[in-house]
């Protein structure tokens with residue numbers, strides 16, 4: 518059987534078809550425009566490909582409550598044309614297949630749990646650090662939704678004693694996203710993160726905020742693995758810095774076999790940036806009318 522998958526981002530749409538074993542057969546990426554333009558492009562990609570079901574990992578916020586009248590809709594996004602748009606309904610009407618739907622970060626988490634470095638684990642946090650910060654969370658094998666879905670990029674941060682930057686987030690100023698996202702780095706240092714590779718101070722501060730967030734996730738969720746992706750995490754020098762600060766901040770309070778092996782506990786994504794689309798493929802496999 519062939520399944521369809523969409524990784525729906527604010528700037529680009531990745532669509533693919535693949536097998537139940539996770540082999541991607543055909544893949545296409547195009548810019549995200551208004552739904553009036555983008556939905557027909559998505560439909561055209563899948564039409565005639567005999568997909569059994571479709572999975573979508575979407576930018577948000579999204580309504581994931583299956584008993585809600587607006588299930589499958591995009592909610593109050595800054596992308597005005599997509600506000601309140603019935604994303605699942607629009608594709609289901611055209612393609613007439615079951616549609617699985619979740620956040621982009623939950624899809625990425627599911628991709629890593631199904632095909633990547635979190636296979637066999639039931640408690641996983643997947644964090645993307647780029648233009649924004651978000652986390653997909655699985656607890657006891659289930660993707661966490663709650664009343665809406667977690668917004669773990671907006672947890673509040675304790676500023677570093679040497680950091681006078683007030684924070685970038687329009688809602689919270691110094692939340693995780695406000696202090697550590699790509700735009701926050703650029704705003705603080707007046708230069709894009711990619712051009713600051715040799716500035717040790719940049720990465721000392723960045724790893725301090727990431728470690729602080731990770732310690733909070735560890736204390737609340739007790740994950741068995743933490744996976745970090747997104748544009749900022751292409752700076753591989755961050756990983757050892759983050760692991761060291763996580764150990765310092767936990768300060769011996771927790772003792773587990775996972776924390777004794779931080780190199781295998783806090784890891785980069787493992788699927789060549791296909792974690793989101795492969796997670797969407799898995800959402801398709803699980804979709805039912």
Ligand SMILES: [Zn+2]
Nearest residue numbers: 671686689692
């Ligand atoms: Zn915030």
